[in-house]
Amino acid sequence: MAKLTKEEVKHVANLARLAITEEEAEKFAEQLGKITDFAEQLNELDTTNVEPTTHVLPLVNVMREDVATKGLDREVMMLNVKEQEDGQVKVPAIM
């Protein structure tokens, strides 16, 4: 399981929306393989009946009063948008 193939790296890069060249795929396959190899040591642990920890503190949801508050102005929200038209974000063709 530990060794990652170049094809697997390309598949993962696609899932993560990262363009990748053949040379990069090869380099990352080797580096990620070393890391996953190292992670194999977790298999030494007996985790039968061990609950996974997602969060260290016993926090519970706190609901605020359902009162409308003013958000940020559209003009402010658009300040960092590179391409826009009529107050809307512009993107290239989807297809």
Place this chain on the structure above:
Amino acid sequence: MTLFERSAKELQADIKAGKLTIADLTKEAYERVAKLDGDVQAFLALNEEKATAQAVEMDKVPFEERGPLFGLPIGVKDNIVTEGLETTCASKILEGFMPIYDATVVKKLREAGMVTIGKLNMDEFAMGSSNENSYYKTTKNPWNLNHVPGGSSGASAAAVAAGEVPFSLGSDTGGSIRQPAAYCGVVGMKPTYGRVSRFGLVAFASSLDQIGPITRNVEDNALLLEAIAGLDPNDSTSANVEVPNYAAALTGDVKGLRIAVPKEFLGEGVGEAARQSVLEALEVLKGLGATVEEVSLPHSKYALAAYYILSSSEASSNLSRFDGIRYGFRAENVNNLMDLYKETRAQGFGDEVKRRIMLGTYSLSAGTYDAYYKKAQQARTLIKADYDKVFEDFDVIIGPTSPTPAFKIGENVNDPMTMYANDILTIPMNLAGVPAISIPCGFENELPLGLQIIGKYFDEATIYRVAHAFEQATEFHKQVPQIWEGK
């Protein structure tokens, strides 16, 4: 010498006595930056015009309306958003990004009357242990410019060590405040998870990230943590736990304090000088009336693997928001939307960030989820239980912050695994969520070493009490790098 050799208390006394103004302190910070930052390379953006104007106004505020940090200069790590001051996370993908609101901690700094001098370099998105992963510059260690300052808050530690600013904020996901504090010979605290609001901290690994203070002495550090801590309605993981007066905890009294020393922290892989400096520190604390006992944290060796899987998984999700659409860098000459995403991210992220996004995506994929992500979460449960058990019988746990002092620039860049091993002594505390500090405790080849003091959940006060008692009994914190005097 610089004004910043003085503590907050001393600076306030000088201001009150009419020997100094807030404008003088702000000017001093920018003069130090002009003089030293060509070598240290800590700052990514400066706030000079606004800060200078702010200082003049602040000098008019009556003394009785001023708190202990009023008018004092601070640098802020570049993954903490500052309204109207460029924030990049040291990444190309956020080049030119101008935040439209302040992080809660920045708001709190303003309320405390602190003057933001500028933004500090880091490893891109806080992923790294040396600041070599910054897209913009490589920050140097003020003690030896050929060595790294540590990371990811390397420049936050370096700027304080060089006396460019007396205070800074960093963030710590796996040691990113403590390891650079150790490498640069300053005081760095990672508070309990949930102690400080993460609202406005660009997320790396949300279940591990925590903002904390870096300073030259323990008292200043306690003052700064008190100023930034507390419940925040904008961060659902910030804890509703009262924030004590930390400075009041600095009594110097550690009589009867029970110190645990894990054998795993002084064993294989830890350098002889680091080990010796910790043993000597323990003797100092024993001399002050504390008791010391060896304990075991048996799952420590699994922390590194669990951390890289969990933090990378969380990062792969958190960093999906950087897509070139709403802010930051956007790739050009693309054919369609999918190409825009892929090219923006491929050109905008550095290799370390890509590695972790891919490792995280892989760990969360169908077919590997149980073997990697879930297994790492279960390991986290066991690691946390180790700490819970030791803290039933002890007040603090003590060990080294890092196995060695700062390494040379370029020494580890080609081998991710060796680089990761630097954090072996700091990662478990993030997984457990407990607070921990690094304070200066020695030198090896004229490079500083750090002592790590770990406390119970929300008991930063005891950590500060122990750190302060040690500091007052030793001289390490009084030493400054040669660069301090200028060349």
